[in-house]
Amino acid sequence: MVCGGDEECNDCYxxxxxPDLEIDNNGYYHIDFINSDIQTFTTLKSETGFYYEKIWWxxxxxxxxxxxxxxxxxxxxxxxxxxxxxxxxHTVFSAWEENIGDTVKVICTYTDNCNIWYSDSLxxxxxx
Numbered sequence: 003m004v005c006g007g008d009e010e011c012n013d014c015y016x017x018x019x020x021p022d023l024e025i026d027n028n029g030y031y032h033i034d035f036i037n038s039d040i041q042t043f044t045t046l047k048s049e050t051g052f053y054y055e056k057i058w059w060x061x062x063x064x065x066x067x068x069x070x071x072x073x074x075x076x077x078x079x080x081x082x083x084x085x086x087x088x089x090x091x092h093t094v095f096s097a098w099e100e101n102i103g104d105t106v107k108v109i110c111t112y113t114d115n116c117n118i119w120y121s122d123s124l125x126x127x128x129x130x
Contacts, residue, residue, distance in 0.1 A: 013051050014055075014114045015051045016049070016112060016120035016121065016122045017049050018047065018108070018122045019046070019047050019124065020033075020045075020046050020124060021047050022044050029125070030126070031124060032127050033095070034129045035097055035102050035130060037130075040098070042096070042097045042128075043094055043097075045093070045095075046093050046094070046095050046108065046110075047091070048091040048093075049085075049091075050085050050089045050090075050114075052085070052114065053085055053086065053089050054085060055089070056083075056084055057091045057093075057112045058082055058110065058112060059081050059082065059108065059109070060077055060081065060108070060109045060110075060111075061077045061078040061079050061109070062106065063104055063106045063107075064076060064077055065100070078096055079095050079108055080093045093110075101128040102129070102130050103128065103130070104127070104128050105125055105126070105127050105128075106125065108124050108125075109123045
């Protein structure tokens with residue numbers, strides 16, 4: 003099936019990973035919090051099988067961030083990105099000191115040009 007442009011719907015998929023983190027036998031990724039920093043970062047990767055797709059990212063844990071006199075709850079991931087011409091996209095995961103000991107679920111979603119919705123998730127344990 004071909005929809006919207008040249009996109010073949012049966013060629014699309016979604017998988018996400020944390021390529022710079024170790025993964026345990028249960029499929030959970032681990033990030034070591036760097037105590038001398040305010041935040042500890044890693045890059046997350048998505049693969050869709052198609053180029054220039056807008057990808058949405060969410061986490062089940064949020065951080066209360068100060069912006070001047072304002073406070074805003076923010077996800078531990080940047081919430082959107084686009085795939086490149088190889089169908090690969092990235093976002094940044096950020097752990098704060100308050101997340102040490104947490105197991106954070108990260109969810110990634112997108113909808114292709116045929117209106118087929120894709121979703122994948124992973125878990126990141128924030129180690130001290």
